[in-house]
Amino acid sequence: MIVPYSHVLALAGIVFLMGMVCTVTRRNLIMILLGLEIMLNAGALALVGASLRWMSMDGQAMALFIIVVAAAEVSVGLALIVCVYRRTGSVDPNFTETAAPEKPSV
Amino acid sequence: MTTTATLSDPNVATTLAACAAPLLAFAAIFLGARRFARLSAGLSIGAVTVSLAGAVFLLAANWHAEAPQVFSASWLVSDAVRIPVGVLLDPISLLMMTVVAVICFLVQIYSLGYMAGDPGFSRYYGFMSLFAWAMLSLTLSSSLFQLYVFWELVGLSSYLLIGFWYEKFSASQAGKKAFVMTRAGDVAFMLGLFVLLVGAGTLDVTAVNGPAAARMNPSLITLSALLIFGGIVGKSAQFPLLTWLPDAMEGPTPVSALLHSATMVAAGVFLFARLFPFFRQSPAAMGVFLVIGTVSMLLSSTMAMVSRDIKQVWAYSTISQLGFMIMGLAAGSFFAGVFHLTTHAGFKALLFLCSGVVIHALDTNDMFEIARKKGRRLKLAMICMTLAAAALAGIPPLSGFFSKESILAALAALDNPIWLAAALLGVLLTAYYAFRLIFIILFPRPELVQPESGRGHGSGHGAGTAMGSALVVLAAATLALGFAAAPLARFLSGDPAAAHPGPHLPWLPYAGIGLAAGGLLLAWFEFGRPAADQKGFVERVPALAALFANRWYIDVFYARLISRLVDRGLAWLCAKTDQRVIDAGLDAASKHIIRSSGVLSALQSGMIQHRLLVLFAVVVMLGLYFIA
Numbered sequence: 001m002i003v004p005y006s007h008v009l010a011l012a013g014i015v016f017l018m019g020m021v022c023t024v025t026r027r028n029l030i031m032i033l034l035g036l037e038i039m040l041n042a043g044a045l046a047l048v049g050a051s052l053r054w055m056s057m058d059g060q061a062m063a064l065f066i067i068v069v070a071a072a073e074v075s076v077g078l079a080l081i082v083c084v085y086r087r088t089g090s091v092d093p094n095f096t097e098t099a100a101p102e103k104p105s106v
Numbered sequence: 107m108t109t110t111a112t113l114s115d116p117n118v119a120t121t122l123a124a125c126a127a128p129l130l131a132f133a134a135i136f137l138g139a140r141r142f143a144r145l146s147a148g149l150s151i152g153a154v155t156v157s158l159a160g161a162v163f164l165l166a167a168n169w170h171a172e173a174p175q176v177f178s179a180s181w182l183v184s185d186a187v188r189i190p191v192g193v194l195l196d197p198i199s200l201l202m203m204t205v206v207a208v209i210c211f212l213v214q215i216y217s218l219g220y221m222a223g224d225p226g227f228s229r230y231y232g233f234m235s236l237f238a239w240a241m242l243s244l245t246l247s248s249s250l251f252q253l254y255v256f257w258e259l260v261g262l263s264s265y266l267l268i269g270f271w272y273e274k275f276s277a278s279q280a281g282k283k284a285f286v287m288t289r290a291g292d293v294a295f296m297l298g299l300f301v302l303l304v305g306a307g308t309l310d311v312t313a314v315n316g317p318a319a320a321r322m323n324p325s326l327i328t329l330s331a332l333l334i335f336g337g338i339v340g341k342s343a344q345f346p347l348l349t350w351l352p353d354a355m356e357g358p359t360p361v362s363a364l365l366h367s368a369t370m371v372a373a374g375v376f377l378f379a380r381l382f383p384f385f386r387q388s389p390a391a392m393g394v395f396l397v398i399g400t401v402s403m404l405l406s407s408t409m410a411m412v413s414r415d416i417k418q419v420w421a422y423s424t425i426s427q428l429g430f431m432i433m434g435l436a437a438g439s440f441f442a443g444v445f446h447l448t449t450h451a452g453f454k455a456l457l458f459l460c461s462g463v464v465i466h467a468l469d470t471n472d473m474f475e476i477a478r479k480k481g482r483r484l485k486l487a488m489i490c491m492t493l494a495a496a497a498l499a500g501i502p503p504l505s506g507f508f509s510k511e512s513i514l515a516a517l518a519a520l521d522n523p524i525w526l527a528a529a530l531l532g533v534l535l536t537a538y539y540a541f542r543l544i545f546i547i548l549f550p551r552p553e554l555v556q557p558e559s560g561r562g563h564g565s566g567h568g569a570g571t572a573m574g575s576a577l578v579v580l581a582a583a584t585l586a587l588g589f590a591a592a593p594l595a596r597f598l599s600g601d602p603a604a605a606h607p608g609p610h611l612p613w614l615p616y617a618g619i620g621l622a623a624g625g626l627l628l629a630w631f632e633f634g635r636p637a638a639d640q641k642g643f644v645e646r647v648p649a650l651a652a653l654f655a656n657r658w659y660i661d662v663f664y665a666r667l668i669s670r671l672v673d674r675g676l677a678w679l680c681a682k683t684d685q686r687v688i689d690a691g692l693d694a695a696s697k698h699i700i701r702s703s704g705v706l707s708a709l710q711s712g713m714i715q716h717r718l719l720v721l722f723a724v725v726v727m728l729g730l731y732f733i734a
Contacts, residue, residue: 020722023715023718024715024719032715093713093714093715
């Protein structure tokens with residue numbers, strides 16, 4: 001392994017932090033979902049690095065799981081965001097909390 | 107000194123029966139007999155007859171008794187505190203009990219005529235019984251605590267009777283005034299009892315008068331004597347609490363007779379006599395009592411000189427005579443004060459009952475109005491009233507002369523002649539105002555007399571049998587009591603010479619008679635003689651007349667004081683407290699709550715990202731914690 005594991009961990013940590021900052025600060029549900037994805041991927045990155053470091057497949061299997069879960073999560077999350085947008089006309093997370101839900105137009 | 111009696115002792119049994127009978131009558135009237143007027147009156151008069159018989163029996167049986175008798179039982183025992191109730195039979199209590207029973211009896215007989223047809227007839231007799239019970243029990247109390255209880259009951263029943271015609275605004279006001287003003291004195295009385303209890307450790311009358319007080323600190327004795335005297339000032343309407351008594355005539359006239367002679371106001375002087383040996387241990391307090399007695403005596407005499415209301419004149423004279431009694435007692439003569447209390451009870455009851463007859467027949471309180479309506483035609487009442495007024499003025503050979511003379515003798519024994527001079531001035535004024543009233547009624551100015559009284563019930567019915575008989579008995583007592591001075595002195599103090607306390611001054615009786623006659627002549631000159639214009643010398647000076655008629659502005663002073671102290675002082679303070687402390691405090695508290703909740707609500711912004719932030723922060727912190 002050419003790249004030392006500590007560098008991998010540092011990169012994963014930086015990516016995780018960027019995802020976290022994105023999740024906390026953006027005022028857009030889509031961008032928040034994006035932040036979550038980035039955090040998941042940062043975790044996956046750390047796992048892949050670890051599987052290389054210890055020469056074990058467990059970490060890569062775990063990363064595959066994470067990618068699957070993230071894909072499912074994105075689809076469900078995006079569906080929810082579309083739903084929210086339909087009901088409130090906004091993708092602002094604060095607005096969805098405070099605005100009174102309109103009557104379903106269906 | 108004292109002998110302890112048991113319940114089976116005939117004296118004690120009689121006493122208890124005499125005391126309990128009016129209470130039972132009161133209970134019976136208010137529990138059941140109230141709807142039957144005649145039954146109520148019968149019950150009440152029957153009860154007071156029992157009391158009278160008991161009192162006379164006790165007085166006769168103990169006329170030669172050697173030592174006071176005490177019967178005492180525990181009423182309340184709590185740890186080390188034991189509150190006794192009991193009966194104390196000694197000369198002063200026996201004499202007072204008899205006086206009270208006699209006056210109550212006569213007044214109740216008299217009321218049969220006076221109150222006939224009143225819608226509250228039964229209620230009247232119920233209250234009368236309560237009054238009789240409270241006063242009889244007060245005189246016989248063996249401890250000051252018990253005495254205080256009955257003292258308050260006397261105050262309560264006089265409140266009920268003064269405000270008997272409660273539909274009348276002035277009557278209910280007068281009742282309240284009497285109650286509140288005497289209560290002001292009673293607070294001092296109670297504090298005095300506490301001081302006494304702390305200092306002497308007992309409230310037992312015989313102990314307080316004897317050994318217990320001797321152990322007390324002299325300044326404590328003075329303090330408690332002065333405080334207890336506060337109660338006497340309130341009850342006996344002395345300066346400065348004297349204004350309730352003239353208003354108390356709003357009640358039915360027989361009530362005034364009872365109130366002014368044997369009960370209520372007499373209770374104050376009785377308490378003084380009761381604790382006389384105790385009070386005498388503090389010369390400073392006795393000096394204060396002497397001043398207060400003198401001031402009340404002179405003040406109320408001047409008020410009586412200008413009043414037009416017949417009952418009010420007698421009310422002022424009561425204050426003045428009570429002042430005389432307190433002067434006599436404070437001068438150190440136990441007998442003089444008690445003797446005057448006894449004779450005064452007789453002639454003052456007579457004065458009020460006569461006034462009652464006149465008022466009943468002519469329907470007015472104003473003396474000029476009575477003269478105009480030919481009040482002199484009510485022969486029996488007018489004869490008795492003149493007799494009683496002469497006794498009040500101290501004309502021999504009536505009872506008032508003897509008792510007043512013994513007070514003068516007691517005052518003459520004092521070093522400072524000013525007290526004697528004040529008392530002699532009082533004698534002059536008393537004779538003047540008493541006969542001013544009599545002459546105004548007896549000799550109306552001819553041009554003012556109604557030609558023929560159109561009122562059918564004018565002079566015609568006068569005093570009925572019931573009312574007349576009470577008058578005759580009291581008039582006989584007024585005539586005879588004066589000659590009982592020596593036996594009474596022997597009974598009260600075991601020494602017949604006590605009737606003439608102090609140095610023997612041969613000129614003193616003549617001075618008394620001379621001044622009384624002077625007052626009488628002055629009254630004759632101004633009101634009695636045919637050419638008189640019936641205007642007193644006081645009324646020629648309008649400022650003085652206004653001062654006297656307004657009771658020296660004592661009431662005005664009280665009203666001002668109360669409005670200053672209560673309305674402006676206390677109420678202002680309360681309003682400010684309300685605004686500045688309570689309102690402002692609430693405002694400030696709510697303001698701060700709002701502000702702090704604003705701070706706290708920042709945590710609960712409801713933003714999902716804030717929650718996430720907190721979540722991350724916590725996880726990072728936990729991670730750091732576990733790694734480090």
